[in-house]
Amino acid sequence: MMENILKLVQAGALSIEEAKKALATYEDLGFAKVDHHRQKRQGFPEIIYGEGKSVEQIITILEAIKAKQNDVLITRISDEKASKVLEVHPEFTYHPVAEILYWKSEGKQEKSESFIAVLCAGTSDLRVAEEAAITAEVLGSNVKRFYDVGVAGIHRLLDHAEEIQKASVSVVVAGMEGALPSVVGGLVSHPVIAVPTSVGYGANFHGLSALLTMLNSCASGISVVNIDNGFGGAYSAVLIDQLARKNK
Amino acid sequence: MMENILKLVQAGALSIEEAKKALATYEDLGFAKVDHHRQKRQGFPEIIYGEGKSVEQIITILEAIKAKQNDVLITRISDEKASKVLEVHPEFTYHPVAEILYWKSEGKQEKSESFIAVLCAGTSDLRVAEEAAITAEVLGSNVKRFYDVGVAGIHRLLDHAEEIQKASVSVVVAGMEGALPSVVGGLVSHPVIAVPTSVGYGANFHGLSALLTMLNSCASGISVVNIDNGFGGAYSAVLIDQLARKNK
Amino acid sequence: MMENILKLVQAGALSIEEAKKALATYEDLGFAKVDHHRQKRQGFPEIIYGEGKSVEQIITILEAIKAKQNDVLITRISDEKASKVLEVHPEFTYHPVAEILYWKSEGKQEKSESFIAVLCAGTSDLRVAEEAAITAEVLGSNVKRFYDVGVAGIHRLLDHAEEIQKASVSVVVAGMEGALPSVVGGLVSHPVIAVPTSVGYGANFHGLSALLTMLNSCASGISVVNIDNGFGGAYSAVLIDQLARKNK
Amino acid sequence: MMENILKLVQAGALSIEEAKKALATYEDLGFAKVDHHRQKRQGFPEIIYGEGKSVEQIITILEAIKAKQNDVLITRISDEKASKVLEVHPEFTYHPVAEILYWKSEGKQEKSESFIAVLCAGTSDLRVAEEAAITAEVLGSNVKRFYDVGVAGIHRLLDHAEEIQKASVSVVVAGMEGALPSVVGGLVSHPVIAVPTSVGYGANFHGLSALLTMLNSCASGISVVNIDNGFGGAYSAVLIDQLARKNK
């Protein structure tokens, strides 16, 4: 959009006055001014939701954040955009499956036995599961992945039950019928964060089916985040895992 | 309604002409005239959906059917109504949990090893599960029940997996998140008929959650009937079981 | 239902054979047989969902549980039913607002500074909030209540912000527009469990509005349970609080 | 479409008769004939909804309007289309963020202290907020913008509360959970027009979540317009502000 404003100025279609006004709007909105106090307090990086932002906007914001010595985590950023950011900022790391780009200063992390279990039902849920797993790692938790353990082949899950039970919290990602969190909830005694995905078709209604399944789970100890919100699931899980880390 | 018509005649509020017309409507509609050919051909009883019918209507219809030597199966009939029918027709049998009342002539059934597995997730799904089980039995199939085997305690189901696998077809009844058919579908190699129930609250939306879960199942070989339709699930299962009976 | 079966036997409308079968179904389903392993492991009471169960059924189940020396928590049980249970079991305690009846053996609880904050938006959300608060207390957590702190009068909430921040986890109950968890999520740095209620009318659609609001929250660290599911919200919170208790 | 008609004539595929008929339809529909009496009476410009109209159609309509000495406001017109219109009519002004193009004759506006507060929750709601702000300005009101004041960081809003309270009316734009109008409604004593946006994903359902939140607000004095309808929100606000202007 910034580009368009400038082009219109160049073309004489927009007065300097108007252009200043339009551009000023953005400056007032800079993420840098905003006090994301929670992140601050817990040593979390500042988070940018990449979808719908241009490469230019992303670079502007991340530079403002880095200027303050803060870590940065960018979610929902495509390969294409990430490559362009990496050209300018090669110190960043990109996870193509998770569609996450981040930069983290060193030496902050304390060791701990505590870990978050990230499970997903099928290979199509991978993007969301990896968004959760990488987010959790960047936010400072240990993660163990248990993928393709959907309920239609229950033994694949049961084989890992003992290991999953050792986690402080599970993030369970599932599309289609979304039944996995119910089964996991019955196998473990720690909190379960369920993440419905929009994977499926027809009466799936873009993830509504999985969402309702999870909200109606007959197992206790399950709470749910928005459809495809791997980041949100991980964020809640990390807050829980931090309570567990303190005494392990 | 019949009663009301007559009362209005008595009160002079309805002419003989009008009353005849109103009553005639019913006669034209008598179930007895209707050629329920499928039932005929397969030796099935004639079926009456009891909900919304008065005791008088039910008795009129069942007598018409019995007069033709046909068996009768009445679904969705409450304790209270059934008791009144039983006063007049003590030869009928009532299943209070299934809310089914039926009469069956003897000697028709051939022996077979083949059976239908009826599973349900929780005790609240019992009415629908029993509607399925009793329907299947009255229609001539053997039934084995596996109740309270919901996915939140997966071992309860796995303990019975070998036995369930021996069935010709499974009818799987579940409310709340409705995840049971997916797990069963992954354990057996016969067809699964899934019956969602309206059991639950909040975002369950009267069974919609379980219905969507079942339609979106990632396991193959599952087909679904209407919410709370234990009768329909059993009917499909019996048609399938009959194919299996022929060579067992 | 049990009663109806027996009455039909008495009336001769149900054979001994049929009655046995119908009754046997229940015995097979007895909660006592079921291994609620999670509860066992964590010293939690066994939980009975009271809605739709008769006083007789509830007493039968709770006596079976108590016989095994286990604690009992009954949710969604009305004043009327509770009074009848209390006549037989005066050792139980009833919370009329929360509609919870429980019995707990003594001496189990360890002291801790850790507590769960239970917030609710308006007085109409009280039943659900108390269901959460009492559940959490019976399951062994400390609870501090912050009631009637809805967003339309934001200062009521801000007055308590410092105290709420000290909790290990917040359970935030809200009906109508359900905006409270978003604001709380921005004020605290611990996990937030959001509980939508069905309080409201019109385009509220029985809690759907509050549910969607909470799932779409722009604050991080919020996960959601089913509409009116105060019990479920508390259960998740207690699992989290237990992690915090260990080192306080 | 006009173009296609002519091409078909050229290709001999459409008779002159048919072409005349097809074209005539448009002439009968010309906006110029229509008596938009409200606009007339209040000195408002005539309004064109740009979406789905070709550059040619827009130019035809706006020239017809200008020919009658009326002001013109075109909403939902993209950068690309606007640029083409500006080539022909450089006297127009384009707002790229608001996607509004307008022309206004001079000297009409009286000075007033009265103003409309336009608030938005996040940067993604900017397009709609600017559509509201620019519309209000072109229609003759003063506007003060309060952007990125979403409820997840409540202090950002509270810092501006005193200033917002001075407005005659607030237009509050929010997507995702849409909680901002409820909080604003509790802080001010003037009318609040809430504008839900389609910003969000998953269970947001293209703005339905924010819409329901706003309709169910527990704060009084809030009324709602359609999803993304920044123009409509501003129009209502200006009608209200005009009542306030008269005595300020």
Place this chain on the structure above:
Amino acid sequence: MMENILKLVQAGALSIEEAKKALATYEDLGFAKVDHHRQKRQGFPEIIYGEGKSVEQIITILEAIKAKQNDVLITRISDEKASKVLEVHPEFTYHPVAEILYWKSEGKQEKSESFIAVLCAGTSDLRVAEEAAITAEVLGSNVKRFYDVGVAGIHRLLDHAEEIQKASVSVVVAGMEGALPSVVGGLVSHPVIAVPTSVGYGANFHGLSALLTMLNSCASGISVVNIDNGFGGAYSAVLIDQLARKNK
């Protein structure tokens, strides 16, 4: 509920300790403590939503409010409950159609020519229309009623168009297809507050049809409140009318 608590104490089923706790909850929630600042500032009465509250609760709350010299407005209170309140507080006035009970101290109101037009489409929308009209009057505005002016007999509305146009703001109440606000919006040049009602059946979906109609209105200057929310419509209208009153 208060009653139930006391009965359980009497029956020995609730300890004094528990009863105190349960009762204390209410005291903490007393409306009297809450600073409804908007009402205060504008001389509005304090408002109680009567639905779901017992006669005892209503009397407790209103006495607390009157003790502070404030006016009181109770909405959604049935004939039956109102009669009981009136036995104790005969100084209150009850509107049976609007289901509103209120008490207002004298002498506050200044005269003005300004008025709110309250329109409704059909006689079935009367309860909601009167809730709006009486609310507006008690809050201090003049009201003119235009009832049964639905769009299926458009001349009934047009006969009053000139008079309606003189209002400062219109509150337009309609159920079924909810088309009335669109037509009114095209006839007047002041703001229109649309109130959908749940009147209708079938594909009306409890007011959803009318709500969607109003949100999608092609007329400008219309904003919408929740289904059946006559009070909310009036509250917004009064805030607008106050701006108009100042200079009439």
Place this chain on the structure above:
Amino acid sequence: MMENILKLVQAGALSIEEAKKALATYEDLGFAKVDHHRQKRQGFPEIIYGEGKSVEQIITILEAIKAKQNDVLITRISDEKASKVLEVHPEFTYHPVAEILYWKSEGKQEKSESFIAVLCAGTSDLRVAEEAAITAEVLGSNVKRFYDVGVAGIHRLLDHAEEIQKASVSVVVAGMEGALPSVVGGLVSHPVIAVPTSVGYGANFHGLSALLTMLNSCASGISVVNIDNGFGGAYSAVLIDQLARKNK
């Protein structure tokens, strides 16, 4: 309600002034004043929607209409209410199945061969079908009924196909899956008015299923009215039949 107003006056709870105001509202709304011009022009009776109106209200309205020498048709009036009206007005005729009460002056009807075919799928759709049939007869059309001809037993329908084809228009009533109009639409060459009913359960969603089926019909010449709206279907059919009557 009228009763309640008077009772409150008697109890001194309502001043004469207030009572007059409340009562006056009704007088202003009297159906008698309204110019139902369409009915007038076509010699149709005036129509009262009985649901939600008290016996007193119905009698008041019908007497006002009869005083003007007009015919009266009251729909959705229960047996109980109708009996009470008939005590006062024995000249009326009541159809208990259709729940219609009417009075018609004699000698108006001209003879014609033209008739409306009213079809229904199952016996549970009878109330709506009869509402359509009786409405059509009272409005002056000949009606032939074809009941219980649902698509699951297609031969029942085909047996009557030739006769149905002779009608000027068909009104086709169906609940559950609502498939009948599609089949009829393919068999006849006259217009078909489809009336979905709320008969069914589960995923029927109170008639939504049948409604959608009918709107999506692949047969041409079908248009649809609201769920359960037998009256509306008949009204449209009679308007069509009148065109046919003129030349038969």
Place this chain on the structure above:
Amino acid sequence: MMENILKLVQAGALSIEEAKKALATYEDLGFAKVDHHRQKRQGFPEIIYGEGKSVEQIITILEAIKAKQNDVLITRISDEKASKVLEVHPEFTYHPVAEILYWKSEGKQEKSESFIAVLCAGTSDLRVAEEAAITAEVLGSNVKRFYDVGVAGIHRLLDHAEEIQKASVSVVVAGMEGALPSVVGGLVSHPVIAVPTSVGYGANFHGLSALLTMLNSCASGISVVNIDNGFGGAYSAVLIDQLARKNK
């Protein structure tokens, strides 16, 4: 698709056997074999739904129809496709606004005074309105168009009321809030066919809003067809108009 099959054969990826099978499927499905009896009996052209069909498929089908001396009407066919068909069959006529292509043999039509009124609310509803108008004309009815007569400017409609009333039937097309049919229904005494369009945004939900409005209309004599189904609305209207034509 036909093309793809052949390409695969060419590439050796598909055996002759398989290709024959895939192609044979189409031959079995040829529209030419199908007995569209209704069209036959009434001298209607055969109708092809153009959307989703390739130019090749359309030409194949229309040539088969013309070979049998039948008229042809193709709906939902874009400019681009139509141009290609016209290259081969210049005897066809294309209506670019209606997106209809047809060929009609001469001399069939009898003269009549009877006509169908086609109304639409706004210019964006034009495509659907023209689809209705052209369909009706090709099917043999006279049509008068009344466009851009939406309810937000009620006088535009009232100016034409007398003329519209002379029609035998009205087809009323409207998007957004869809209120026009209700107002028309109250002005005329002939049947009204309402056609909702998907024009609108936000809470319009792709035409659902207009559809519900029309189904819930408080005016009598209105029936509804599917969203955007101008063809269907016209088809029903022509069947009605034919009854009127006979005696005019």
Place this chain on the structure above:
Amino acid sequence: MMENILKLVQAGALSIEEAKKALATYEDLGFAKVDHHRQKRQGFPEIIYGEGKSVEQIITILEAIKAKQNDVLITRISDEKASKVLEVHPEFTYHPVAEILYWKSEGKQEKSESFIAVLCAGTSDLRVAEEAAITAEVLGSNVKRFYDVGVAGIHRLLDHAEEIQKASVSVVVAGMEGALPSVVGGLVSHPVIAVPTSVGYGANFHGLSALLTMLNSCASGISVVNIDNGFGGAYSAVLIDQLARKNK
């Protein structure tokens, strides 16, 4: 995605460590490891859902499967992708209408008279019907196709009724109103698997209309699979047909 990972490595934007991790994720998820026991036991091919998978991924997976001597069935694979796979694996067969690619070892199939009837309502349902038919054939059943037998021309269906009745099971595919399974269910005495398709527009809501119709069918013996799930319908049908094959 695999490609992107490698490109980023090449570009130096991704470390070897990170790349290994991202790639390893896939290896852990290889379909080859998974024990699809049902397929194994019944000699079924392994099934790959092609949608959303790249040509490279598909080839990798199918080679892994073929390496183990298993048959392969790939559904939802476009012409374009299939052509590329066929270049590498010319031993595969592609069905362009069904969008299925498969490879099957020879000599497995036993002869049988038993067959599955695959019906579809209209030519637009062809893709889904062929997906069902080809799936059933590849899984080892005989198939007879009955296409374009929709209910709007009921005689087309009735002409084939006798032949369809001979099948062991019917798979009935229908979009738009989805009425075909109900009619078929009334004509045959074997199980019917109903497959709704997303064919239609407007109030079809992407297949929801057909889905609801089928779930609400008044014919018995019908069960339903997800929208457009031709594969799932066939899979269930084959499991049923296998029971029938054993004794034919």
